[in-house]
Amino acid sequence: MSVTSGIQQAVIKALAQLYSQPFSAKDFQINQTKPEFEGDYTVVLFSLLKPLKQSPDALGKTLGEHLIQTSPALFSSFNVIKGFLNLTITDAYWTAMLNDHYGNNAYGRKAGNGKTIVVEYASPNTNKPLHLGHLRNIFLGWSVSEILKADGYDVIKTCIANDRGIHICKSMVAWQKFANGATPESTGTKGDHFVGDYYVQFGTEFKKEVQALKATGMSEEAAEKEAPIMKAAQQMLVDWEAGKPDVIALWKQMNSWVYAGFDITYKRIGSDFDKIYYESDTYLLGKKLVEEGLQKGVFFKKDDNSVWVDLTAEGLDEKIVQRKDGTAVYITQDIGLAVVKYEAYHYDQSIYVVGDEQNYHFKVLKLICEKLGLPSSEGIYHLSYGMVELPSGRMKTREGTVVDADDIIDEMIKVAAQKTEELGKVKDFTAEELGKLYNTIGLGALKFFILRVDPKKRMIFNPEESIDFHGFTASFVQFSHARAKAILRNEQPDNNFTLQHSEPLLPLEKELIILLEKYPAAIEQSAFEHNPSVIVNYCYELAKTFNSFVTEHRVLKAETENKKQLRLRVCQMTANVIASGMRLSGIEVPERM
C-alpha cells in the first residue's frame, strides 16, 4: 500500500472515531508538503470544515493528535497552518519501504490483471521512408505498450501496413519508367529510400508533364488529369485491383524492398511488433461488413450505388463507406481490421496511435462499429498525438523539409560519439562497447526528447539546434544511473545488515526515498493517461535528486556503517528504478559513460 493511501485510510478511520461521520478518500485531498513547511504529507482540511462544523485549527489539532496516537508507526509529528495539517512520516516507515524494495527489479510492476489491450502504431505507407513524425508515433506506441504491460495488461503490439493504393502505384510507375531494372542491391540503397526516391521522381515528372500540357493551352486542372504518368498510375491501380499478374509481382517486389528498409530502422530503434496486418488483406473484409451493414439497415445506398452511413443524429455528417464503383475507402478497411483484431484477441481495449489530424476519422470509426453492433467497438481508443513541426511549420515532402528518420538517428549517434570522446571517460572500452554506448546515448537522447512532451501537444523540432545532452535529457538520467553503478561497483549493500533508525534521515535521503516510493504511482498514472511523459518526467526528477544527494553526501565514507548501508540501498534502488523507468520509455541505461 502506498503512503498516500495509508494516510487516507488513517484519516478516514480517525474521522469516524472522532466525529462518527463516514468519509471517503474523495472527500479530502492529500498533497506532498511544500518544502517551506515542516512535514512530508499534508491533509487539506477545508473541505471537511463544513460537514464537521469545525474550525481549521481545532480540526487540525484534534485530527493530528489522534493520528499520532493511533498510528505511531506511520506518523511522528504534525503541525497545523491555516487549513493545512502537515504530517511527518516516521523514519521507520521510510526505512522499511527501502528495505522491502531496494533489491527488487520488478518494483512498481503490477501482477497480470487478465485484460488484453491491442496497440496499433507505426502504420506507415509503403512508398517512402520513415520520418521524424513516424518516430514520435513509434516511440509513443512502443512505450505505451510497455507501460501498460507494467500496469498488468497483456499487450499485443500491432502495425497496419498501408500497402495498397495510388501512392504505391506512383512509385511503381516511376520505377518502370526510370529505373532500367535497378534494385536496392544494385545501387547500394536502403530499400525504403530506394522506393521513396521513385515516389519523388514521380512527383517531379508529373509536374513537368503538367507544365508541358499547360503550355499547349490546357487548364491546370485538366492538365493534372491528363498527365500521362498520372494516368499510368491510375491504370496501375485498376490493374492491381484486377489482380494483373505482372503488376502484382512488381507490387510485391517493391513492397518487399520497403519492408526490408523498415526492418533495419525498426531494429535500430528497438521497436517490434507482435503482429503486422496488411491493408491489402483487410480491405476486403471491410467490404463484406459494408454489405452486412447494408442488409441490417445501418448503411444506405444512394442512387449512384455508393454506400453511406448517416451520422447526423450524432452531430456529424453523412459519411461514405464504399464508392459507387464498389471499391473500398480508407475507413472501410479500418472497420474490417477492428473485427479481425477483436476475433484474434478479444481485447478489452484497442488503442490506435495515430496523429490528431485523424480525430474525426476515429470518432466516425467508433460510431460505425457501434452501429454495426460489433463487440469490438467499445474498446476503441484513439491515442491522438500532435504533429512534429519545424520552426518554419509543417514538414513537407514536396519541399524537401522532411526530417528523415535514418538521418536523424545517424546524426544523434554521431554527436553522442563526439561528446563521449571529448569527455574521454571510457578510453578502456572496446570498439564494440563504444558502439553500443554511442547508440544508447544517441538514441536515448532522441527518444527522451520526444517522449518528455505530452503526446497531445504539437512539438517543434529545430534541426539547427542539435538535441541537448545536458539538463532535462536522457544523458542526464543515464549519467545518474552510471554514477550510482560506479558506487555499487566499489561496494554492494550487505543484505544481512539490519538498518537502525537511531540517526535521523537527512533531508536529501528522505527526499530520495519519498520519490522512490512514488514510482508505482507514476507507472499507474502513466498507464491511465496513456502518457509516457509522466514516467520520463519522474525519472528526471529522481535522477536530479540523486545527483544532489551524491554531491552532498558520501556513500562509501559515510559517518557510520548504518548510514553507509542505508545509502548503498538507496543507490541500488535508485539505479533499479531509473533503469526500469527508462526501459518503459525504450531508453537503455549504461553501466558506465
Added chain:
RNA sequence: GGUCCGGUAGCUCAGUUGGAUAGAGCAUCAGCCUUCUAAGCUGAGGGUCAUUGGUUCGAAUCCAAUCCGGAUCACCA
C-alpha cells in the same frame, strides 16, 4: 462557419480530479573537480499563467465570452 486541441519565464516544456510564495531545463551571470563519474552540484536574475468577467474560504486549474495558433469537416490514405 461547425467541431476538437493548444496558449505558463527570452526559448523548449512541467504543473490542470481547485490548495500555501507558479516549477524545471536551455540561454545569461557568480561560485564548486588532490575526496564514490563535473554529461554534475550550489546560487542569482528572469512571470499580467493570452484577455475579461464569473463561481468560492481559495483559480494557472472550473464556467462563460473574447483574442491568437493549429487540426478537421474529401468518393486522399
